[in-house]
Amino acid sequence: MTRPADHPARILVVEDEPRLAAVLCDYLKAARHETEWVADGLRVPDVFRRWRPDLVLLDLMLPGADGVDLCRALRADSDVPVIMVTARVAELDRLLGLEVGADDYICKPFSPREVVARVGVVLRRYRRTGAAAPDGLQIDEPGCRAALHGRWLELTPVEFRLLRTLAGAPGRVWSRDRLMDHLYTDHRIVTDRTVDSHVKNLRRKLAEAGASGDPIASIYGVGYRFDME
Ligand code: CA
Numbered sequence: 001m002t003r004p005a006d007h008p009a010r011i012l013v014v015e016d017e018p019r020l021a022a023v024l025c026d027y028l029k030a031a032r033h034e035t036e037w038v039a040d041g042l043r044v045p046d047v048f049r050r051w052r053p054d055l056v057l058l059d060l061m062l063p064g065a066d067g068v069d070l071c072r073a074l075r076a077d078s079d080v081p082v083i084m085v086t087a088r089v090a091e092l093d094r095l096l097g098l099e100v101g102a103d104d105y106i107c108k109p110f111s112p113r114e115v116v117a118r119v120g121v122v123l124r125r126y127r128r129t130g131a132a133a134p135d136g137l138q139i140d141e142p143g144c145r146a147a148l149h150g151r152w153l154e155l156t157p158v159e160f161r162l163l164r165t166l167a168g169a170p171g172r173v174w175s176r177d178r179l180m181d182h183l184y185t186d187h188r189i190v191t192d193r194t195v196d197s198h199v200k201n202l203r204r205k206l207a208e209a210g211a212s213g214d215p216i217a218s219i220y221g222v223g224y225r226f227d228m229e
Contacts, residue, residue, distance in 0.1 A: 007123070008032040008033050008034060009033050009034070009053075009054035009055055009119075009123050010033070010034045010035075010036070010051065010052070010053040010054045010055075011028050011033045011034065011035050011036075011053060011054065011055050011056075011057060011119060012035075012036050012038065012044075012047065012048065012051065012053035012055070012056045012057065013025055013028070013035055013036070013037045013038070013057050014038050014039075014041065014044055014056065014057065014058045014059055014062065014067070014070070015037070015038075015039065015057070015059045015085070016039045016040070016041075016059060016061075016062050016063055018039065021037045021039065022037075023112050024057065024112055024115060025037055026112075027112035027113065027115065027116050028115075028116060028119065030116075031116045031119075031120070033119070036051050036053065040062075040063065040064045040065075041062035041063065041064040041065025041066070041067070041070055042064040042065050044056075044065065044070050044073075044074075045070075045073060048074065048078075048080075053080065054080070054081075054123065054126075055080065055081045055082075055083065055119060055122060055123055055126075056074060056080055056081070056082045056083070057083050057085060057106075057115070057119065058070060058071060058082055058083065058084055058085060058102070059085045059086075060084055060085060060086040060087075060088060060091075060095075061086075061087075067084060067085075067086070068095070068100050071084065071095075071100050071101060071102055072100060072101065075100075075101045081103040081104075081122045081123070081125075081126045082101070082102045082103055083102065083103060083104045083105065083106060083118060083119065083122055084100075084102040084104070084105045084106070085105070085106050085108060085110070085115075086105060086106075086107065086108065087107065087108040087109075089107055092105055092222070101178070103122055103125075103126070103172060103173075104118060104121075104122050104173075106118055121171075124171075125169075125170065125171035125172065135228070136148055136149045137167055137228060138150075139163070139164055139167060141164070144157060144160050145160065146160060146163055146164070147209075148206060148209040148210060148211060149209065149210050151209050151210070153205050153206070153209055154205065155202070155205065156201075158183050158184075158198055159198055159201060159202045159205070161182060161183050162179065162182075162183055162198050162199065162202055163202055165179060165182040165183070166179075166216065166224065166225075166226035167226055167228070169226070170226050170227065170228065171225060171226070171227065172225065172226070173219050173222055173223060173224075173225050174223045174224050174225065175222055175223040176192045176195045176196075176223045176224075178223070179195055179223065179224065180194075180195055183195070183198070199216055199224060202216065203215075203216050211228065213227075214227075215227055215228035
């Protein structure tokens with residue numbers, strides 16, 4: 001039986017090793033996805049425009065173009081989810097951060113099964129984003145206010161923007177840098193500590209309003225993720 005989470009999607013596989021690409025495509029097809037394979041980074045923008053994938057699996061090290069530049073270019077005019085495939089673990093913070101903006105990463109070496117599972121998770125997360133806000137949470141954009149279980153939260157403007165940003169992409173990992181970019185429109189100097197203290201206050205207010213568990217998970221070394229279902 002197929003769960004609804006396994007809706008077929010179009011997956012663009014950007015990978016310069018043909019054998020690895022073939023295995024990935026086989027596994028993704030077995031999970032009912034459509035795949036298109038591109039080995040040359042320079043062809044990615046064209047194929048992306050023509051084929052309109054639902055998700056891009058992007059190798060970091062490519063001939064012709066750098067995966068980081070490609071991810072940035074995709075991000076510039078699309079919010080397609082991007083999973084970065086890399087052996088450079090030290091760079092993960094940067095990949096997920098504001099500068100590059102990948103949605104998730106897979107470390108090489110990986111099992112194709114793991115890749116298929118991760119693709120499913122990111123697609124589910126992304127589909128949920130476009131749907132209604134998490135259960136019980138109501139965001140009144142024009143009024144700059146939010147309610148949980150029908151009760152208005154007493155939020156400062158920065159806390160409201162924080163909640164709107166996090167809740168707008170449940171399950172997404174946000175670096176502090178990236179969050180700051182959404183919280184402040186001016187270019188004031190803000191430290192990581194400032195973001196942490198806003199998160200702390202928002203957590204407290206959500207808990208007081210009856211949120212179950214802690215909807216804002218701390219991701220060690222990276223930032224935060226909103227997990228309210
Ligand atoms: Ca490569």
